[in-house]
Amino acid sequence: MKPVNVGLLGLGTVGAGTVNVLRRNAEEIERRAGRGIHVTMAAARDLPRQRACETRDIRLTDDPFAVVNDPAVDVVVELIGGDEIARELVLAAIRAGKPVVTANKALLALHGQEIFDAAHEHGVAVAFEGAVAGGIPIIKAIREGLAGNRIEWLAGIINGTGNYILTQMRDRGLSFGEALAEAQQLGYAEADPIYDVEGVDAAHKLTILASIAFGIPLRFDEVYCEGISRVTVADVGYAGELGYRIKHLGIARRREQGVELRVHPTLVPERRLLANVEGVMNAIMVYGDAVGPTVYYGPGAGAEATASAVVADLVDIVRALTADPGHRVPLLAFQPSAIADVPILAAEDMETAYYLRLLVMDKPGVLADITRILGEFCISIEAIIQKEPEPEATHVPVIITTRTVREGEMDQAIRRMQALPAVMNDVVRLRIEQFDG
């Protein structure tokens, strides 16, 4: 069979990685796909620039729409990033009947509904394995590998930069700022790190994972999102004393009243695999009612790791290129007519256990006041630790871990504790997940 011609939008890190992987593994890929897959045309800004891949046999242009519209291009790979022009390009490709592969999580989290509706209307495939957790085939695992399950929850370390920062804070006692600066120097973090450290990137990915796990629409604007910039070395240390590690997790959980979607720093018991995922690596734990707990681990970013996912999508698409759309795997795991508009729970209706850190005056009765307030809101205390005061200090840290409670109750309890004259700091509140099933 004649080879499939790929048009590439974007020749940056992942674009060049994709060209290199397709070329280096051409034989291996054709043995699997049954046809060759060649990048024949690519759009890039700054055309004369030195690139990380060979482009001699690729027609280059600075107009991405020229790639989408070229009649010789069979499949479009969108690796431009951003969400506005990418959206126009992807929609144009779909309208032209061309399958699309994209690794653009922002695009799908923000405009996914429009894109998948258009893809369904035109009977065109849109594949996006590279949009979540780089090279880990997590989309395929959830969408197809666990298709027999009612998925109860999933939780993932889905931003490598954030995990690198938290790992350095624990291993080397760096402050958040120091670890971030180092991540930027190493090229892990963007110059504007807000997407990584404030959880926006993780929320994009969580939006996609939740949609394919539960069969719900993409609802980025309803994800509760809290970053790691306020995590302190002190909290990392106290968490360690209690047998926990702090990880920045994206969590989606099915509850009776709806679905929880949340991104926040989380205390995880140190024996869990998720707690032992270090540096820039990613991992996602998925709990299905039939299979039980499963974990998927690997590099969440990088030129060739993401290219691995892009090429896997290309192989899937090439195999089904001339097949009836009814024979394909549904793009979002569930049939379009079966997407269920389940409510996403507000933050106050979410339920987790908590870690609290208070700085209190070192005098009798303070602990009694605090525990009384927790009791009034029916919040069960799991552990309470009053640290020794530093010499000369008049304040002592108090660490409290609780059992699972509705967030609305905890909000009120914290407001009441905050109002006690003996409480000197803004009460630090982190969430705890046991992940024991």
Place this chain on the structure above:
Amino acid sequence: MKPVNVGLLGLGTVGAGTVNVLRRNAEEIERRAGRGIHVTMAAARDLPRQRACETRDIRLTDDPFAVVNDPAVDVVVELIGGDEIARELVLAAIRAGKPVVTANKALLALHGQEIFDAAHEHGVAVAFEGAVAGGIPIIKAIREGLAGNRIEWLAGIINGTGNYILTQMRDRGLSFGEALAEAQQLGYAEADPIYDVEGVDAAHKLTILASIAFGIPLRFDEVYCEGISRVTVADVGYAGELGYRIKHLGIARRREQGVELRVHPTLVPERRLLANVEGVMNAIMVYGDAVGPTVYYGPGAGAEATASAVVADLVDIVRALTADPGHRVPLLAFQPSAIADVPILAAEDMETAYYLRLLVMDKPGVLADITRILGEFCISIEAIIQKEPEPEATHVPVIITTRTVREGEMDQAIRRMQALPAVMNDVVRLRIEQFDG
């Protein structure tokens, strides 16, 4: 669309689990597959027996061929086990043009070539996610999720019983025999445990994994296979002192001259995720040239975990039921015409690092003799530890770890050491893998 009728061969643990999962998650599964999937007929021995699933709406028979031949059965699920009758049934289903789902690793390891040839000839799908690592979607991950990679190696804990035994030996100091007896009491090990503890079951699964990872024929009889029955608590302890845990691994590695296929107890650095997989859980590490290291973790056995894989296969098959075979994923990951008959290396040509334990007379010159022999075979020593003798004892244990060496050289070196009058035991030899890329 009208539902798909499944004929089930075998109503044991996994069979009943499959019936239960299909019924409980019927709505969720139909939302994904676009059609209902119903077990309408089943073959079982001992018909009147109490079963772990509801069978009221299932036609029961004690003749499995009646299920295969029933015109109302669209898809056959083989969960009988064993390899002779299962082989006949699966071939009969294929000849009747009916897709087959099987979780039978022995069947595929021993007769896979014949079965996949027949499936290819008749344009019929044979799916087998449940045959390896229970509910972990490892077949799909390797076959499709990593399709852009040249897979360099994979290593897996793919027998839960063996991993349970090794975990108890380490955590509680049980002997192999004690841990095995406990596993049998808990129902993890068969009454005849030889398949689990001597590595036969793991070798079946490794045969399948290697075929889809490298695109090579199924070659069970060329797998080097060593069990865990001779692993002692002493070795578990010494390995721990050196920073390793002993795991029973199946390893497939691409080498320039061919492919290594081996199952044996292995020392793994304790920080690796594989070293931290406990009890009956399974995990497989796969290294692809583009993606780097990835790990897949979950329950490797159990009624519903395996049923999860069986149902995922059913969903895949149902989606593609009327599709042209050319549009389907190749059953063994690579196109049938692209399977490469790469040589499987003999044991003496494999390369690993080693852990050796010798019991030697406590007198001068013995260590010099031993290290001289290793030197003659160009075997680099990484560490050598001579333990303190017990009071009154005339012999002392010596532990040696080496760098990577060809197994043939190590065989000769061990024979020479064995011949030293000061060496009192059969030299204990375990392999070490670092898994650092």
